[in-house]
Amino acid sequence: MSARNERPHVVIVGGGFGGLNAARALADEPVRVTLVDRRNHHLFQPLLYQVATAALNPSDIATPLRSILRSAANVAVLLAPVESVDLASGRLTLDEGTLAYDALILAVGAGNSYFGHDDWESLAPSLKTLEDAIEIRRRVLLAYEEAEREQDGAEQRALLTSVVIGGGPTGVELAGALAEISRETIARDFRAIDPTKARIVLVEASPRVLHTFPDPLPARAAAALTRIGVEVRTGTSVTRVTPDAVWLGGEQIRARTVLWAAGVAAAPLTRTLGVPVDRAGRVLVAPDLSVPDHPEVFVIGDACALTGPDGQPLPGLAPVAIQQGRAAALNVLRRLRGQPTRPFSYHDRGSMATIGRAAAVAAIGRVRLSGLPAWLAWLFVHIAFLIGFRNRFLVLFQWAWAYLSWQRGARLITYPWRPRK
Numbered sequence: 001m002s003a004r005n006e007r008p009h010v011v012i013v014g015g016g017f018g019g020l021n022a023a024r025a026l027a028d029e030p031v032r033v034t035l036v037d038r039r040n041h042h043l044f045q046p047l048l049y050q051v052a053t054a055a056l057n058p059s060d061i062a063t064p065l066r067s068i069l070r071s072a073a074n075v076a077v078l079l080a081p082v083e084s085v086d087l088a089s090g091r092l093t094l095d096e097g098t099l100a101y102d103a104l105i106l107a108v109g110a111g112n113s114y115f116g117h118d119d120w121e122s123l124a125p126s127l128k129t130l131e132d133a134i135e136i137r138r139r140v141l142l143a144y145e146e147a148e149r150e151q152d153g154a155e156q157r158a159l160l161t162s163v164v165i166g167g168g169p170t171g172v173e174l175a176g177a178l179a180e181i182s183r184e185t186i187a188r189d190f191r192a193i194d195p196t197k198a199r200i201v202l203v204e205a206s207p208r209v210l211h212t213f214p215d216p217l218p219a220r221a222a223a224a225l226t227r228i229g230v231e232v233r234t235g236t237s238v239t240r241v242t243p244d245a246v247w248l249g250g251e252q253i254r255a256r257t258v259l260w261a262a263g264v265a266a267a268p269l270t271r272t273l274g275v276p277v278d279r280a281g282r283v284l285v286a287p288d289l290s291v292p293d294h295p296e297v298f299v300i301g302d303a304c305a306l307t308g309p310d311g312q313p314l315p316g317l318a319p320v321a322i323q324q325g326r327a328a329a330l331n332v333l334r335r336l337r338g339q340p341t342r343p344f345s346y347h348d349r350g351s352m353a354t355i356g357r358a359a360a361v362a363a364i365g366r367v368r369l370s371g372l373p374a375w376l377a378w379l380f381v382h383i384a385f386l387i388g389f390r391n392r393f394l395v396l397f398q399w400a401w402a403y404l405s406w407q408r409g410a411r412l413i414t415y416p417w418r419p420r421k
């Protein structure tokens with residue numbers, strides 16, 4: 001074995017916000033790092049809406065992991081799905097073969113939970129990956145195309161109805177973006193149908209949208225959605241989803257586009273650890289982000305559950321994953337040096353959600369913003385973020401300019417028509 005190979009081997013699973021920042025923090029340190037991901041790219045999830053609603057292209061928000069980590073000579077990237085973790089032997093099982101580690105950082109993120117209704121998944125896709133965004137784009141754009149050709153009035157109305165299930169930031173942003181497409185982007189592009197009459201319904205089981213945001217932002221978000229033509233149905237649960245309808249108890253809404261933004265669950269890999277997890281499958285980590293009784297294993301980001309100083313679980317947000325990635329990497333190095341690890345402490349810089357053209361809500365410290373100031377804050381934060389990992393700010397700048405200067409439809413292309421399943 002070469003001297004290089006005798007260095008401790010740190011394996012990071014997941015090249016999202018948490019894993020990528022852990023890898024960067026370990027670059028040029030006296031460790032050998034392998035970053036394993038089943039995808040070859042880092043995905044900037046906060047801009048997935050813009051891909052789903054055709055404002056950005058997939059390549060605008062994804063960057064190959066190899067190119068991001070090109071200059072980190074001690075970091076290797078491996079494209080492979082990890083199937084299970086064996087804590088006792090310190091080995092991962094990949095689709096082919098195994099990989100041993102001296103220290104492990106699991107940053108596998110979260111997927112969606114359909115609350116026991118797994119059959120709804122194909123009827124109501126959610127937004128998590130580029131494939132999801134492209135599928136949603138396909139469904140949304142083709143529904144308008146089909147409606148243009150449809151002779152039957154009731155069927156045409158169903159084609160022009162979208163239901164978004166879940167009123168958190170994802171649902172609010174999706175509903176806002178759908179309203180904007182119909183009211184503005186394609187408003188004058190069809191002849192047989194009037195896209196501005198499209199019905200967009202946002203269904204949320206709790207009494208208000210954005211319920212984790214402080215007052216008065218939930219009410220302002222609901223008002224902004226209503227202004228752009230979204231029907232906001234709070235305190236209402238979806239009881240059934242069929243290929244052409246959503247049921248709210250006894251009420252049926254005929255809709256050909258149904259999108260899911262309601263439930264999140266940690267990536268299934270966390271369950272293979274055989275350690276305590278919460279109801280969403282997130283690993284209950286120690287304050288230093290390690291797995292209890294396994295100080296060599298750390299779980300971070302959306303895959304872990306850690307309580308913040310206010311007694312509430314830390315939110316599933318990019319800044320939490322980024323800060324935890326750096327903290328876990330430092331704790332790995334401290335352990336290897338024989339030093340005590342440090343508890344993780346989250347520096348909350350606020351939360352924000354966009355609602356549509358130049359509209360957003362933002363809570364930054366004690367400051368509450370809505371409307372254009374919040375949207376500009378959102379834009380500034382996202383540009384700053386993008387510069388952090390790749391110089392993509394031009395993409396966002398061009399998009400923002402097109403957005404504010406009302407340039408329409410430039411990216412409204414989709415894949416060929418194919419019959420619905």
Ligand SMILES: Cc1cc2nc3c(=O)[nH]c(=O)nc-3n(C[C@H](O)[C@H](O)[C@H](O)COP(=O)(O)OP(=O)(O)OC[C@H]3O[C@@H](n4cnc5c(N)ncnc54)[C@H](O)[C@@H]3O)c2cc1C
Pocket residue numbers: 013014015016017018019036037038039041042043045046047048049080081082083107108109110127128170267269300301302303316317318319321352
């Ligand atoms: C549509 C959307 C919008 C969002 N908007 C915002 C926002 O505006 N602001 C904000 O702060 N946060 C936002 N978030 C949340 C934010 O993106 C997440 O909190 C963050 O990505 C979590 O980082 P992570 O590293 O834990 O996981 P992720 O970034 O999800 O990365 C997980 C990685 O693990 C890989 N992986 C998973 N399982 C395996 C396996 N078995 N084998 C190999 N690789 C695996 C995946 O391919 C992925 O690359 C949004 C999320 C979504 C879905």
